[in-house]
Amino acid sequence: MxxxxxxxxxxxxxxxxxxxxxxxxxxxxxxxxxxxxxxxxxxxxxxxxxxxxxxxxxxxxxxxxxxxxxxxxxxxxxxxxxxxxxxxxxxxxxxxxxxxxxxxxxxxxxxxxxxxxxxxxxxxxxxxxxxxxxxxxxxxxxxxxxxxxxxxxxxxxxxxxxxxxxxxxxxQDQPADSQKSQEKRTQETAALQNPAGDAQMKGQDGMQMKEMNEALVQAVLHRLGTPGRVGLDLAKKLIEKIELHALQMGLPSVIAICTPEGNPVAVHVMDGAFLASFDIAMKKAYTSVAVKMSTMELSALAQPGGTFYGVDKADNGRLIIFGGGIPLKAGDTIIGGLGISGGTGEQDHELAQYGQQILKDLLQQ
Known part of the structure:
Protein backbone atom coordinates (compact mmCIF):
# COMPACT_ATOMS: atom_id res chain seq x y z
CA MET A 1 0.00 0.00 0.00
CA GLN A 172 40.04 24.00 28.46
CA ASP A 173 41.77 20.62 28.80
CA GLN A 174 45.43 20.58 27.73
CA PRO A 175 45.52 18.66 24.42
CA ALA A 176 49.07 17.39 25.09
CA ASP A 177 47.96 15.71 28.27
CA SER A 178 45.51 13.13 26.97
CA GLN A 179 45.29 11.34 30.30
CA LYS A 180 44.21 14.52 32.07
CA SER A 181 41.64 15.21 29.34
CA GLN A 182 40.22 11.73 29.72
CA GLU A 183 39.94 12.21 33.50
CA LYS A 184 38.05 15.46 32.92
CA ARG A 185 35.54 13.77 30.61
CA THR A 186 35.08 10.95 33.11
CA GLN A 187 34.31 13.48 35.83
CA GLU A 188 31.72 15.24 33.64
CA THR A 189 30.01 11.95 32.83
CA ALA A 190 29.90 11.01 36.53
CA ALA A 191 28.52 14.45 37.38
CA LEU A 192 25.48 13.90 35.17
CA GLN A 193 24.93 10.45 36.61
CA ASN A 194 25.68 11.24 40.26
CA PRO A 195 24.96 14.85 41.24
CA ALA A 196 25.63 14.15 44.92
CA GLY A 197 29.23 13.36 44.10
CA ASP A 198 29.83 16.46 42.01
CA ALA A 199 31.42 18.36 44.90
CA GLN A 200 34.13 15.69 45.12
CA MET A 201 35.12 16.00 41.46
CA LYS A 202 37.35 19.07 41.49
CA GLY A 203 40.64 18.63 39.70
CA GLN A 204 44.07 19.47 40.98
CA ASP A 205 43.88 22.95 39.44
CA GLY A 206 40.74 23.69 41.44
CA MET A 207 42.36 22.51 44.66
CA GLN A 208 45.41 24.69 44.07
CA MET A 209 43.21 27.70 43.37
CA LYS A 210 41.27 27.00 46.57
CA GLU A 211 44.46 27.02 48.62
CA MET A 212 45.62 30.27 47.00
CA ASN A 213 42.30 32.02 47.59
CA GLU A 214 41.66 30.81 51.13
CA ALA A 215 44.08 33.25 52.76
CA LEU A 216 42.61 36.13 50.75
CA VAL A 217 39.06 35.15 51.73
CA GLN A 218 39.94 35.03 55.40
CA ALA A 219 41.67 38.41 55.16
CA VAL A 220 38.56 40.00 53.66
CA LEU A 221 36.35 38.43 56.30
CA HIS A 222 38.65 39.65 59.03
CA ARG A 223 38.54 43.19 57.61
CA LEU A 224 34.73 43.04 57.80
CA GLY A 225 34.97 41.98 61.43
CA THR A 226 33.45 38.59 60.59
CA PRO A 227 36.29 36.05 60.50
CA GLY A 228 34.85 32.79 59.16
CA ARG A 229 31.20 33.85 59.50
CA VAL A 230 28.69 36.45 58.45
CA GLY A 231 28.18 39.23 61.01
CA LEU A 232 25.28 41.58 61.64
CA ASP A 233 26.72 44.45 59.61
CA LEU A 234 27.28 42.30 56.54
CA ALA A 235 23.89 40.60 57.01
CA LYS A 236 22.08 43.96 57.06
CA LYS A 237 23.80 45.09 53.87
CA LEU A 238 22.96 41.82 52.15
CA ILE A 239 19.32 41.89 53.26
CA GLU A 240 18.94 45.44 51.97
CA LYS A 241 20.13 44.40 48.50
CA ILE A 242 17.96 41.28 48.44
CA GLU A 243 14.89 43.26 49.50
CA LEU A 244 15.32 45.67 46.57
CA HIS A 245 15.48 42.75 44.15
CA ALA A 246 12.46 41.09 45.78
CA LEU A 247 10.49 44.33 45.31
CA GLN A 248 11.41 44.31 41.63
CA MET A 249 10.12 40.76 41.41
CA GLY A 250 6.92 41.74 43.24
CA LEU A 251 7.68 39.11 45.86
CA PRO A 252 7.05 40.15 49.52
CA SER A 253 9.38 37.86 51.41
CA VAL A 254 11.01 37.01 54.70
CA ILE A 255 14.81 37.05 54.49
CA ALA A 256 16.73 35.14 57.17
CA ILE A 257 20.48 34.83 57.69
CA CYS A 258 22.21 32.49 60.14
CA THR A 259 25.77 31.59 61.16
CA PRO A 260 27.54 28.46 59.89
CA GLU A 261 26.30 26.76 63.08
CA GLY A 262 22.68 27.65 62.25
CA ASN A 263 22.23 30.39 64.84
CA PRO A 264 20.15 33.41 63.69
CA VAL A 265 21.99 36.61 62.75
CA ALA A 266 19.18 38.68 61.23
CA VAL A 267 15.63 38.21 59.98
CA HIS A 268 13.81 40.79 57.88
CA VAL A 269 10.06 40.67 57.17
CA MET A 270 8.93 42.63 54.12
CA ASP A 271 5.51 44.29 54.08
CA GLY A 272 2.91 41.84 52.83
CA ALA A 273 4.93 38.70 53.54
CA PHE A 274 3.05 35.63 54.69
CA LEU A 275 3.01 34.97 58.43
CA ALA A 276 4.20 31.41 57.90
CA SER A 277 7.18 32.62 55.87
CA PHE A 278 9.04 33.73 59.02
CA ASP A 279 9.48 30.21 60.36
CA ILE A 280 10.03 28.73 56.88
CA ALA A 281 12.78 31.21 55.99
CA MET A 282 14.58 30.48 59.26
CA LYS A 283 14.42 26.75 58.60
CA LYS A 284 15.69 27.16 55.04
CA ALA A 285 18.73 29.10 56.26
CA TYR A 286 19.39 26.46 58.93
CA THR A 287 18.99 23.59 56.46
CA SER A 288 21.45 25.09 53.99
CA VAL A 289 24.28 25.09 56.56
CA ALA A 290 23.21 21.81 58.17
CA VAL A 291 23.56 19.88 54.89
CA LYS A 292 26.03 22.27 53.20
CA MET A 293 23.98 22.59 50.03
CA SER A 294 21.02 24.55 48.72
CA THR A 295 17.57 23.35 49.73
CA MET A 296 16.74 23.12 46.02
CA GLU A 297 19.58 20.65 45.56
CA LEU A 298 18.51 18.79 48.70
CA SER A 299 14.98 18.56 47.32
CA ALA A 300 16.21 16.60 44.31
CA LEU A 301 18.13 14.20 46.57
CA ALA A 302 15.25 13.80 49.04
CA GLN A 303 12.78 12.27 46.60
CA PRO A 304 11.76 8.60 47.00
CA GLY A 305 14.78 6.45 46.26
CA GLY A 306 17.14 9.41 46.65
CA THR A 307 20.19 9.63 48.87
CA PHE A 308 18.44 11.87 51.43
CA TYR A 309 14.90 10.50 51.21
CA GLY A 310 13.13 11.18 54.53
CA VAL A 311 15.63 13.81 55.66
CA ASP A 312 12.80 16.31 56.22
CA LYS A 313 11.60 14.09 59.08
CA ALA A 314 14.95 14.39 60.88
CA ASP A 315 16.21 17.06 63.29
CA ASN A 316 12.75 17.62 64.79
CA GLY A 317 11.37 18.83 61.49
CA ARG A 318 13.84 21.74 61.18
CA LEU A 319 15.02 20.67 57.71
CA ILE A 320 13.26 22.09 54.64
CA ILE A 321 13.39 20.37 51.23
CA PHE A 322 12.11 23.02 48.85
CA GLY A 323 13.91 25.93 47.24
CA GLY A 324 14.94 29.13 48.99
CA GLY A 325 17.82 28.14 51.25
CA ILE A 326 21.44 28.46 50.19
CA PRO A 327 24.76 28.34 52.06
CA LEU A 328 26.52 31.70 51.88
CA LYS A 329 30.07 31.26 50.70
CA ALA A 330 33.17 33.41 50.56
CA GLY A 331 35.34 31.50 48.15
CA ASP A 332 34.82 27.90 49.23
CA THR A 333 34.22 28.83 52.87
CA ILE A 334 30.66 28.65 54.20
CA ILE A 335 30.21 31.77 56.33
CA GLY A 336 26.48 31.47 56.94
CA GLY A 337 23.12 30.44 55.57
CA LEU A 338 20.46 32.40 53.69
CA GLY A 339 16.79 31.49 53.76
CA ILE A 340 14.05 33.19 51.75
CA SER A 341 10.33 32.49 51.80
CA GLY A 342 7.69 34.41 49.90
CA GLY A 343 7.00 32.77 46.56
CA THR A 344 7.35 29.38 44.90
CA GLY A 345 10.38 27.26 45.65
CA GLU A 346 11.86 28.26 42.29
CA GLN A 347 11.30 31.99 42.94
CA ASP A 348 12.78 31.79 46.42
CA HIS A 349 15.78 29.87 45.07
CA GLU A 350 16.35 32.48 42.36
CA LEU A 351 16.27 35.23 44.97
CA ALA A 352 18.67 33.30 47.22
CA GLN A 353 21.10 32.81 44.33
CA TYR A 354 20.95 36.55 43.72
CA GLY A 355 21.87 37.03 47.39
CA GLN A 356 24.94 34.83 47.00
CA GLN A 357 26.06 36.86 43.99
CA ILE A 358 25.54 40.12 45.87
CA LEU A 359 27.58 38.72 48.74
CA LYS A 360 30.52 38.31 46.38
CA ASP A 361 30.21 41.95 45.38
CA LEU A 362 30.02 43.09 49.01
CA LEU A 363 33.15 41.12 49.91
CA GLN A 364 35.05 42.75 47.07
CA GLN A 365 34.17 46.30 48.09
Whole structure:
Protein backbone atom coordinates (compact mmCIF):
# COMPACT_ATOMS: atom_id res chain seq x y z
CA MET A 1 0.00 0.00 0.00
CA UNK A 2 1.37 3.44 -0.97
CA UNK A 3 2.21 5.98 1.73
CA UNK A 4 0.17 8.61 -0.09
CA UNK A 5 -3.65 8.43 -0.09
CA UNK A 6 -4.63 11.76 -1.72
CA UNK A 7 -7.31 12.19 0.97
CA UNK A 8 -5.63 15.34 2.28
CA UNK A 9 -5.21 17.06 -1.06
CA UNK A 10 -8.17 19.35 -0.37
CA UNK A 11 -6.62 20.65 2.86
CA UNK A 12 -8.73 18.46 5.13
CA UNK A 13 -7.72 15.67 7.50
CA UNK A 14 -9.11 13.58 10.37
CA UNK A 15 -8.59 12.93 14.03
CA UNK A 16 -9.28 9.61 15.69
CA UNK A 17 -13.03 10.15 15.96
CA UNK A 18 -13.58 13.24 13.83
CA UNK A 19 -13.42 13.57 10.06
CA UNK A 20 -13.16 16.45 7.61
CA UNK A 21 -11.13 18.75 9.85
CA UNK A 22 -9.24 21.61 8.25
CA UNK A 23 -5.47 21.33 8.45
CA UNK A 24 -5.52 24.89 9.78
CA UNK A 25 -7.45 23.73 12.88
CA UNK A 26 -5.64 24.55 16.13
CA UNK A 27 -5.56 20.88 17.10
CA UNK A 28 -3.83 19.92 13.88
CA UNK A 29 -1.34 22.75 14.36
CA UNK A 30 -0.65 21.46 17.88
CA UNK A 31 -0.17 17.88 16.71
CA UNK A 32 2.18 19.00 13.95
CA UNK A 33 4.24 21.09 16.34
CA UNK A 34 4.57 18.25 18.85
CA UNK A 35 5.64 15.97 15.99
CA UNK A 36 8.25 18.57 15.04
CA UNK A 37 9.41 18.73 18.66
CA UNK A 38 9.74 14.95 18.89
CA UNK A 39 11.89 14.95 15.75
CA UNK A 40 14.13 17.69 17.13
CA UNK A 41 14.55 15.71 20.32
CA UNK A 42 15.65 12.82 18.11
CA UNK A 43 18.48 15.00 16.80
CA UNK A 44 19.48 15.93 20.35
CA UNK A 45 19.35 12.29 21.39
CA UNK A 46 21.43 11.12 18.42
CA UNK A 47 24.16 13.67 19.15
CA UNK A 48 24.64 13.10 22.88
CA UNK A 49 27.15 10.72 24.42
CA UNK A 50 25.40 10.55 27.81
CA UNK A 51 23.44 7.30 28.21
CA UNK A 52 21.19 8.62 30.96
CA UNK A 53 20.32 11.72 28.91
CA UNK A 54 19.37 9.51 25.95
CA UNK A 55 17.08 7.44 28.17
CA UNK A 56 15.44 10.54 29.61
CA UNK A 57 14.89 12.02 26.14
CA UNK A 58 13.28 8.77 25.02
CA UNK A 59 10.99 8.96 28.05
CA UNK A 60 10.02 12.49 26.95
CA UNK A 61 9.39 11.35 23.39
CA UNK A 62 7.09 8.58 24.61
CA UNK A 63 5.23 11.08 26.79
CA UNK A 64 4.79 13.39 23.80
CA UNK A 65 3.26 10.50 21.87
CA UNK A 66 0.75 10.14 24.69
CA UNK A 67 0.01 13.87 24.55
CA UNK A 68 -0.62 13.64 20.81
CA UNK A 69 -3.00 10.73 21.33
CA UNK A 70 -4.84 12.72 24.01
CA UNK A 71 -5.26 15.68 21.64
CA UNK A 72 -6.55 13.42 18.88
CA UNK A 73 -8.90 11.48 21.19
CA UNK A 74 -9.48 13.66 24.29
CA UNK A 75 -12.14 11.44 25.88
CA UNK A 76 -10.02 8.29 25.89
CA UNK A 77 -8.94 7.73 29.49
CA UNK A 78 -6.02 5.58 28.41
CA UNK A 79 -4.26 8.67 27.08
CA UNK A 80 -3.12 10.67 30.08
CA UNK A 81 0.10 11.65 31.78
CA UNK A 82 0.84 10.95 35.41
CA UNK A 83 1.80 13.81 37.72
CA UNK A 84 4.98 11.81 38.28
CA UNK A 85 6.14 12.79 34.79
CA UNK A 86 5.99 16.48 35.72
CA UNK A 87 7.86 15.70 38.94
CA UNK A 88 10.51 13.79 36.99
CA UNK A 89 11.18 16.83 34.81
CA UNK A 90 11.42 19.09 37.86
CA UNK A 91 13.85 16.73 39.57
CA UNK A 92 16.03 16.56 36.48
CA UNK A 93 16.03 20.36 36.19
CA UNK A 94 17.05 20.68 39.84
CA UNK A 95 19.74 18.04 39.43
CA UNK A 96 21.33 19.72 36.44
CA UNK A 97 21.17 23.17 38.04
CA UNK A 98 23.03 21.81 41.06
CA UNK A 99 25.98 20.88 38.84
CA UNK A 100 26.90 24.38 37.69
CA UNK A 101 26.24 28.07 38.31
CA UNK A 102 23.84 29.41 35.68
CA UNK A 103 24.78 32.77 34.16
CA UNK A 104 22.47 35.68 35.08
CA UNK A 105 22.23 37.20 31.61
CA UNK A 106 20.58 36.71 28.24
CA UNK A 107 22.12 33.75 26.43
CA UNK A 108 22.88 33.79 22.71
CA UNK A 109 22.29 30.24 21.37
CA UNK A 110 25.12 28.68 19.43
CA UNK A 111 27.97 28.40 21.88
CA UNK A 112 28.16 24.72 20.92
CA UNK A 113 26.42 22.73 18.21
CA UNK A 114 24.83 20.40 20.74
CA UNK A 115 23.39 23.15 22.91
CA UNK A 116 22.17 25.01 19.81
CA UNK A 117 20.09 21.99 18.81
CA UNK A 118 18.70 21.82 22.34
CA UNK A 119 17.73 25.49 22.10
CA UNK A 120 15.94 24.79 18.81
CA UNK A 121 14.01 21.99 20.51
CA UNK A 122 13.23 24.36 23.40
CA UNK A 123 11.71 26.99 21.10
CA UNK A 124 9.59 24.34 19.37
CA UNK A 125 8.45 23.16 22.81
CA UNK A 126 7.37 26.72 23.65
CA UNK A 127 5.46 26.95 20.36
CA UNK A 128 3.75 23.65 21.13
CA UNK A 129 2.82 25.03 24.54
CA UNK A 130 1.24 28.11 22.93
CA UNK A 131 -0.81 25.96 20.57
CA UNK A 132 -1.82 23.83 23.56
CA UNK A 133 -3.22 26.92 25.28
CA UNK A 134 -5.17 27.83 22.14
CA UNK A 135 -6.64 24.32 21.95
CA UNK A 136 -7.44 24.39 25.66
CA UNK A 137 -9.49 27.57 25.26
CA UNK A 138 -11.58 26.11 22.44
CA UNK A 139 -11.86 22.45 23.30
CA UNK A 140 -10.71 22.10 26.91
CA UNK A 141 -7.53 20.40 28.03
CA UNK A 142 -5.61 18.50 30.66
CA UNK A 143 -3.89 20.46 33.45
CA UNK A 144 -1.07 17.95 33.88
CA UNK A 145 -0.26 18.07 30.18
CA UNK A 146 -0.04 21.87 30.33
CA UNK A 147 2.28 21.62 33.32
CA UNK A 148 4.40 19.02 31.55
CA UNK A 149 4.82 21.09 28.39
CA UNK A 150 5.81 24.12 30.45
CA UNK A 151 8.44 22.18 32.42
CA UNK A 152 9.74 20.51 29.27
CA UNK A 153 10.90 23.81 27.77
CA UNK A 154 12.56 24.68 31.09
CA UNK A 155 14.35 21.33 31.11
CA UNK A 156 15.68 21.80 27.57
CA UNK A 157 16.95 25.27 28.47
CA UNK A 158 18.86 24.00 31.52
CA UNK A 159 20.17 21.00 29.57
CA UNK A 160 21.51 23.36 26.89
CA UNK A 161 23.20 25.57 29.46
CA UNK A 162 24.78 22.60 31.23
CA UNK A 163 25.99 21.36 27.84
CA UNK A 164 27.64 24.75 27.22
CA UNK A 165 29.28 24.51 30.63
CA UNK A 166 30.45 20.94 30.08
CA UNK A 167 31.77 21.58 26.56
CA UNK A 168 33.61 24.68 27.78
CA UNK A 169 35.40 22.63 30.41
CA UNK A 170 36.41 20.10 27.79
CA UNK A 171 37.91 22.77 25.57
CA GLN A 172 40.04 24.00 28.46
CA ASP A 173 41.77 20.62 28.80
CA GLN A 174 45.43 20.58 27.73
CA PRO A 175 45.52 18.66 24.42
CA ALA A 176 49.07 17.39 25.09
CA ASP A 177 47.96 15.71 28.27
CA SER A 178 45.51 13.13 26.97
CA GLN A 179 45.29 11.34 30.30
CA LYS A 180 44.21 14.52 32.07
CA SER A 181 41.64 15.21 29.34
CA GLN A 182 40.22 11.73 29.72
CA GLU A 183 39.94 12.21 33.50
CA LYS A 184 38.05 15.46 32.92
CA ARG A 185 35.54 13.77 30.61
CA THR A 186 35.08 10.95 33.11
CA GLN A 187 34.31 13.48 35.83
CA GLU A 188 31.72 15.24 33.64
CA THR A 189 30.01 11.95 32.83
CA ALA A 190 29.90 11.01 36.53
CA ALA A 191 28.52 14.45 37.38
CA LEU A 192 25.48 13.90 35.17
CA GLN A 193 24.93 10.45 36.61
CA ASN A 194 25.68 11.24 40.26
CA PRO A 195 24.96 14.85 41.24
CA ALA A 196 25.63 14.15 44.92
CA GLY A 197 29.23 13.36 44.10
CA ASP A 198 29.83 16.46 42.01
CA ALA A 199 31.42 18.36 44.90
CA GLN A 200 34.13 15.69 45.12
CA MET A 201 35.12 16.00 41.46
CA LYS A 202 37.35 19.07 41.49
CA GLY A 203 40.64 18.63 39.70
CA GLN A 204 44.07 19.47 40.98
CA ASP A 205 43.88 22.95 39.44
CA GLY A 206 40.74 23.69 41.44
CA MET A 207 42.36 22.51 44.66
CA GLN A 208 45.41 24.69 44.07
CA MET A 209 43.21 27.70 43.37
CA LYS A 210 41.27 27.00 46.57
CA GLU A 211 44.46 27.02 48.62
CA MET A 212 45.62 30.27 47.00
CA ASN A 213 42.30 32.02 47.59
CA GLU A 214 41.66 30.81 51.13
CA ALA A 215 44.08 33.25 52.76
CA LEU A 216 42.61 36.13 50.75
CA VAL A 217 39.06 35.15 51.73
CA GLN A 218 39.94 35.03 55.40
CA ALA A 219 41.67 38.41 55.16
CA VAL A 220 38.56 40.00 53.66
CA LEU A 221 36.35 38.43 56.30
CA HIS A 222 38.65 39.65 59.03
CA ARG A 223 38.54 43.19 57.61
CA LEU A 224 34.73 43.04 57.80
CA GLY A 225 34.97 41.98 61.43
CA THR A 226 33.45 38.59 60.59
CA PRO A 227 36.29 36.05 60.50
CA GLY A 228 34.85 32.79 59.16
CA ARG A 229 31.20 33.85 59.50
CA VAL A 230 28.69 36.45 58.45
CA GLY A 231 28.18 39.23 61.01
CA LEU A 232 25.28 41.58 61.64
CA ASP A 233 26.72 44.45 59.61
CA LEU A 234 27.28 42.30 56.54
CA ALA A 235 23.89 40.60 57.01
CA LYS A 236 22.08 43.96 57.06
CA LYS A 237 23.80 45.09 53.87
CA LEU A 238 22.96 41.82 52.15
CA ILE A 239 19.32 41.89 53.26
CA GLU A 240 18.94 45.44 51.97
CA LYS A 241 20.13 44.40 48.50
CA ILE A 242 17.96 41.28 48.44
CA GLU A 243 14.89 43.26 49.50
CA LEU A 244 15.32 45.67 46.57
CA HIS A 245 15.48 42.75 44.15
CA ALA A 246 12.46 41.09 45.78
CA LEU A 247 10.49 44.33 45.31
CA GLN A 248 11.41 44.31 41.63
CA MET A 249 10.12 40.76 41.41
CA GLY A 250 6.92 41.74 43.24
CA LEU A 251 7.68 39.11 45.86
CA PRO A 252 7.05 40.15 49.52
CA SER A 253 9.38 37.86 51.41
CA VAL A 254 11.01 37.01 54.70
CA ILE A 255 14.81 37.05 54.49
CA ALA A 256 16.73 35.14 57.17
CA ILE A 257 20.48 34.83 57.69
CA CYS A 258 22.21 32.49 60.14
CA THR A 259 25.77 31.59 61.16
CA PRO A 260 27.54 28.46 59.89
CA GLU A 261 26.30 26.76 63.08
CA GLY A 262 22.68 27.65 62.25
CA ASN A 263 22.23 30.39 64.84
CA PRO A 264 20.15 33.41 63.69
CA VAL A 265 21.99 36.61 62.75
CA ALA A 266 19.18 38.68 61.23
CA VAL A 267 15.63 38.21 59.98
CA HIS A 268 13.81 40.79 57.88
CA VAL A 269 10.06 40.67 57.17
CA MET A 270 8.93 42.63 54.12
CA ASP A 271 5.51 44.29 54.08
CA GLY A 272 2.91 41.84 52.83
CA ALA A 273 4.93 38.70 53.54
CA PHE A 274 3.05 35.63 54.69
CA LEU A 275 3.01 34.97 58.43
CA ALA A 276 4.20 31.41 57.90
CA SER A 277 7.18 32.62 55.87
CA PHE A 278 9.04 33.73 59.02
CA ASP A 279 9.48 30.21 60.36
CA ILE A 280 10.03 28.73 56.88
CA ALA A 281 12.78 31.21 55.99
CA MET A 282 14.58 30.48 59.26
CA LYS A 283 14.42 26.75 58.60
CA LYS A 284 15.69 27.16 55.04
CA ALA A 285 18.73 29.10 56.26
CA TYR A 286 19.39 26.46 58.93
CA THR A 287 18.99 23.59 56.46
CA SER A 288 21.45 25.09 53.99
CA VAL A 289 24.28 25.09 56.56
CA ALA A 290 23.21 21.81 58.17
CA VAL A 291 23.56 19.88 54.89
CA LYS A 292 26.03 22.27 53.20
CA MET A 293 23.98 22.59 50.03
CA SER A 294 21.02 24.55 48.72
CA THR A 295 17.57 23.35 49.73
CA MET A 296 16.74 23.12 46.02
CA GLU A 297 19.58 20.65 45.56
CA LEU A 298 18.51 18.79 48.70
CA SER A 299 14.98 18.56 47.32
CA ALA A 300 16.21 16.60 44.31
CA LEU A 301 18.13 14.20 46.57
CA ALA A 302 15.25 13.80 49.04
CA GLN A 303 12.78 12.27 46.60
CA PRO A 304 11.76 8.60 47.00
CA GLY A 305 14.78 6.45 46.26
CA GLY A 306 17.14 9.41 46.65
CA THR A 307 20.19 9.63 48.87
CA PHE A 308 18.44 11.87 51.43
CA TYR A 309 14.90 10.50 51.21
CA GLY A 310 13.13 11.18 54.53
CA VAL A 311 15.63 13.81 55.66
CA ASP A 312 12.80 16.31 56.22
CA LYS A 313 11.60 14.09 59.08
CA ALA A 314 14.95 14.39 60.88
CA ASP A 315 16.21 17.06 63.29
CA ASN A 316 12.75 17.62 64.79
CA GLY A 317 11.37 18.83 61.49
CA ARG A 318 13.84 21.74 61.18
CA LEU A 319 15.02 20.67 57.71
CA ILE A 320 13.26 22.09 54.64
CA ILE A 321 13.39 20.37 51.23
CA PHE A 322 12.11 23.02 48.85
CA GLY A 323 13.91 25.93 47.24
CA GLY A 324 14.94 29.13 48.99
CA GLY A 325 17.82 28.14 51.25
CA ILE A 326 21.44 28.46 50.19
CA PRO A 327 24.76 28.34 52.06
CA LEU A 328 26.52 31.70 51.88
CA LYS A 329 30.07 31.26 50.70
CA ALA A 330 33.17 33.41 50.56
CA GLY A 331 35.34 31.50 48.15
CA ASP A 332 34.82 27.90 49.23
CA THR A 333 34.22 28.83 52.87
CA ILE A 334 30.66 28.65 54.20
CA ILE A 335 30.21 31.77 56.33
CA GLY A 336 26.48 31.47 56.94
CA GLY A 337 23.12 30.44 55.57
CA LEU A 338 20.46 32.40 53.69
CA GLY A 339 16.79 31.49 53.76
CA ILE A 340 14.05 33.19 51.75
CA SER A 341 10.33 32.49 51.80
CA GLY A 342 7.69 34.41 49.90
CA GLY A 343 7.00 32.77 46.56
CA THR A 344 7.35 29.38 44.90
CA GLY A 345 10.38 27.26 45.65
CA GLU A 346 11.86 28.26 42.29
CA GLN A 347 11.30 31.99 42.94
CA ASP A 348 12.78 31.79 46.42
CA HIS A 349 15.78 29.87 45.07
CA GLU A 350 16.35 32.48 42.36
CA LEU A 351 16.27 35.23 44.97
CA ALA A 352 18.67 33.30 47.22
CA GLN A 353 21.10 32.81 44.33
CA TYR A 354 20.95 36.55 43.72
CA GLY A 355 21.87 37.03 47.39
CA GLN A 356 24.94 34.83 47.00
CA GLN A 357 26.06 36.86 43.99
CA ILE A 358 25.54 40.12 45.87
CA LEU A 359 27.58 38.72 48.74
CA LYS A 360 30.52 38.31 46.38
CA ASP A 361 30.21 41.95 45.38
CA LEU A 362 30.02 43.09 49.01
CA LEU A 363 33.15 41.12 49.91
CA GLN A 364 35.05 42.75 47.07
CA GLN A 365 34.17 46.30 48.09
Missing amino acids: SIYTRTGDSGMTSLMKEKNISKSDDRIQLLGTIDELTSNLGLVKADTDQTNVVKFLERIQNNLMTVMAKVADPFNKDYRLSKDEVTALEQEINRLESLFEREKKFILPGKTRRSAQMDVARTVARRAERWLVAVDKKYGGDLIIKQYMNRLADYLYVLARYTDYSESNRQ
